[in-house]
Amino acid sequence: MLFEFSNIIIFLVIAVVFVAVTLLVGRFLRPNNPSAGKSAVYECGETPVGGGFSQFNMRFYLVAFVFVIFDVEIAFMYPVTVVFKELMEEGWGILALVEIALFILILMVGFVYAWNQGGLDWVKGISDEKAIDSSGKNLDIT
Amino acid sequence: MESILLGLGLEEATAQILGAILKALIVLLFFVTVGGVLTWVERRLSGFMQSRLGPNRVGPQGFLQWIADGVKLVFKEDLVPDGADRVLFRLAPYFCLIGVFCTLVVLPWGSGIIIADLNVGLFYFISITSLVVIGVLMAGWSSNNKWSLLGGMRAAAQIVSYEIPVGLGLLVPILISGTLSMQGIMASQGWLPWDWMLFKSPFTVLSFFIFFVGSLAEANRIPFDLPEAESELVSGYCTEYTGFRYAVFFLSEWANLFVVGALTTVVYLGGGNLPGMISGLWVVSLLVFFLKTGLVVFLIIWIRWTLPRFRIDQLMKLSWKYLLPAAFLAFFGQALWMLLTWKLPLVQLAMAVLIFLTFLVLLYLFIKRVSVNIKEQKTSVNSPLPAEAGK
Numbered sequence: 001m002l003f004e005f006s007n008i009i010i011f012l013v014i015a016v017v018f019v020a021v022t023l024l025v026g027r028f029l030r031p032n033n034p035s036a037g038k039s040a041v042y043e044c045g046e047t048p049v050g051g052g053f054s055q056f057n058m059r060f061y062l063v064a065f066v067f068v069i070f071d072v073e074i075a076f077m078y079p080v081t082v083v084f085k086e087l088m089e090e091g092w093g094i095l096a097l098v099e100i101a102l103f104i105l106i107l108m109v110g111f112v113y114a115w116n117q118g119g120l121d122w123v124k125g126i127s128d129e130k131a132i133d134s135s136g137k138n139l140d141i142t
Numbered sequence: 143m144e145s146i147l148l149g150l151g152l153e154e155a156t157a158q159i160l161g162a163i164l165k166a167l168i169v170l171l172f173f174v175t176v177g178g179v180l181t182w183v184e185r186r187l188s189g190f191m192q193s194r195l196g197p198n199r200v201g202p203q204g205f206l207q208w209i210a211d212g213v214k215l216v217f218k219e220d221l222v223p224d225g226a227d228r229v230l231f232r233l234a235p236y237f238c239l240i241g242v243f244c245t246l247v248v249l250p251w252g253s254g255i256i257i258a259d260l261n262v263g264l265f266y267f268i269s270i271t272s273l274v275v276i277g278v279l280m281a282g283w284s285s286n287n288k289w290s291l292l293g294g295m296r297a298a299a300q301i302v303s304y305e306i307p308v309g310l311g312l313l314v315p316i317l318i319s320g321t322l323s324m325q326g327i328m329a330s331q332g333w334l335p336w337d338w339m340l341f342k343s344p345f346t347v348l349s350f351f352i353f354f355v356g357s358l359a360e361a362n363r364i365p366f367d368l369p370e371a372e373s374e375l376v377s378g379y380c381t382e383y384t385g386f387r388y389a390v391f392f393l394s395e396w397a398n399l400f401v402v403g404a405l406t407t408v409v410y411l412g413g414g415n416l417p418g419m420i421s422g423l424w425v426v427s428l429l430v431f432f433l434k435t436g437l438v439v440f441l442i443i444w445i446r447w448t449l450p451r452f453r454i455d456q457l458m459k460l461s462w463k464y465l466l467p468a469a470f471l472a473f474f475g476q477a478l479w480m481l482l483t484w485k486l487p488l489v490q491l492a493m494a495v496l497i498f499l500t501f502l503v504l505l506y507l508f509i510k511r512v513s514v515n516i517k518e519q520k521t522s523v524n525s526p527l528p529a530e531a532g533k
Contacts, residue, residue, distance in 0.1 A: 003158060004258035004259065004260055005258070005260065006159075006162065007162050007165075007166070007247050007257055007258040008244060008247050008258070008266075008270075010159075010162045010163055010166050011166050011169070011243060011244050011246070011247050011257075012240055012244055014163070014166040014167065014170055014243075015170070015236070015239050015240045015243040015244065016236055016240070018170055018174075018239075019235060019236055019239055019390055022216065022386055023220070023386055023387070025216070026216045026217070026220070026385065026386050027220075029216060029217055030216070030217050030218060030219055030220060030385060031219050032219060032220075033219070034221070038219075038221055039221060039222070039223055039224050040223070040224060041223045041224060041225070041285075041286055041287045041382065042223075042287060042289070042381055042382060043287070043288065043289075051225065051286065053283075053286065053291070056291065056292075056295050057295075059299075060295050060298070060299050063299045063302065063303060063458070064298075064299075064302065066462070067302040067303065067305070067306065070306045070466075071302075071305065071306065071309070074306065074309040074310060077310070077313060078265055078313070078316070078322070081313045081316045081317055082316060082320060082321060082322055083320075084317055084320070084477065084480075085317065085318075085319075085320035085480070086320065088480060088481060088484055089484070093477075093480075093481045093484075094481060097474075097477050097478070097481065100477070101474070104470065108470075111466075115462075115463070120458070120459070120462045120463060121455070121459075122454060122455030122458045122459070
């Protein structure tokens with residue numbers, strides 16, 4: 001069984017080697033004439049304005065936070081789901097289901113709170129209809 | 143494979159490792175081929191659906207187009223833009239490729255054909271695909287380009303948002319099969335359509351829907367292709383990539399199309415299960431698997447050329463406000479359904495057959511409607527325009 005897991009390492013190494021070797025072989029085949037214009041950042045043909053590492057929207061953080069919480073929850077849900085069938089056949093099904101429901105309920109409180117506070121809305125304070133109507137001034141869609 | 147190597151007089155440990163490497167190389171060959179061929183399939187199909195030709199010059203029906211493209215990209219100059227984070231920029235394609243390629247370890251190609259039947263198969267599958275997010279985010283961040291950054295951030299937000307419904311949706315098949323091993327999940331279904339996971343109860347249908355929509359979003363396919371929205375963001379996170387590095391991103395994206403199709407087949411559509419009397423024929427099993435996977439992939443491509451793109455706020459809303467509660471509903475519904483009927487297999491069977499028949503009726507109505515549409519279109523194309531008719 002443990003050897004089975006080493007297949008993953010072998011696949012990983014093979015994938016890395018494949019890309020690295022192809023790039024290495026390509027190194028001898030492809031041209032290499034760098035110039036200022038070529039290595040300039042692409043901005044639709046204009047001279048780039050400012051750097052590329054610009055500020056980005058806070059909302060991405062919020063999504064990431066909610067994601068982490070739910071991802072951990074999923075990780076906890078998998079084991080209990082796997083044994084649910086066995087528990088059911090031994091007569092513990094209802095108890096198991098209630099316990100899962102309790103676990104999810106605790107998380108759901110946070111989820112409902114985030115929903116209620118508008119943490120799940122992408123465009124804050126503007127309803128969908130307004131977002132379409134406004135001529136782009138209030139439209140803050142990233 | 144190991145037995146052949148043992149026959150050559152190698153030690154057992156060496157034979158095992160060599161065998162594993164050989165298998166990995168075969169799978170790599172398949173991976174590259176399937177990624178390439180699917181780009182050709184997609185371009186030809188899109189041409190067909192939009193009444194144009196698509197690539198048809200290289201080889202019969204343009205079949206060798208993907209090889210020509212690949213060779214061309216190897217010969218292209220490899221550029222790193224000014225001010226980019228050089229290390230991350232070069233590393234990003236590796237992560238994308240690994241995230242897709244390593245899923246093939248646990249993919250059952252047919253009953254009994256699998257590289258490694260891990261006892262945590264499906265869980266491993268979900269976790270290793272998360273590597274793609276890191277690659278995409280790296281590529282977007284390191285390019286020193288506004289389009290790339292926006293595309294990378296969008297892609298990360300989208301993929302992580304849809305990972306939750308997909309993960310929760312997949313709990314339903316696990317409830318039924320009671321195992322995470324991919325062969326186990328496949329074996330818990332039968333070869334008859336009403337033994338498939340998809341038709342087992344109303345909640346598995348819901349879970350399939352959630353899983354399928356979420357997978358489309360995770361694979362950045364239209365209608366969820368915001369990260370690469372070419373009309374807004376040039377090319378998203380791979381704007382600054384050239385040559386073979388760019389090819390790696392595209393290879394993993396199209397191979398991912400196959401992986402999504404294969405996972406759908408294995409978990410929901412019965413995989414390569416065969417009727418009892420011919421269950422030993424692995425070639426047939428392989429063929430069945432590929433046939434089903436091909437159909438799912440065709441469906442995904444069809445969706446791409448039919449639907450328009452979502453807006454980002456709609457996308458987030460769909461994931462968090464609709465799919466996530468629906469996934470919980472499917473999970474609890476299925477658990478209750480199992481508690482109620484696990485002693486009544488006949489009721490379960492009746493329900494499955496009923497859902498399958500409903501599906502058949504819907505399919506018939508759909509085909510009928512489509513054929514009527516095609517007929518109408520043909521007559522309207524062939525008849526003269528009203529203005530000309532009046533002359």
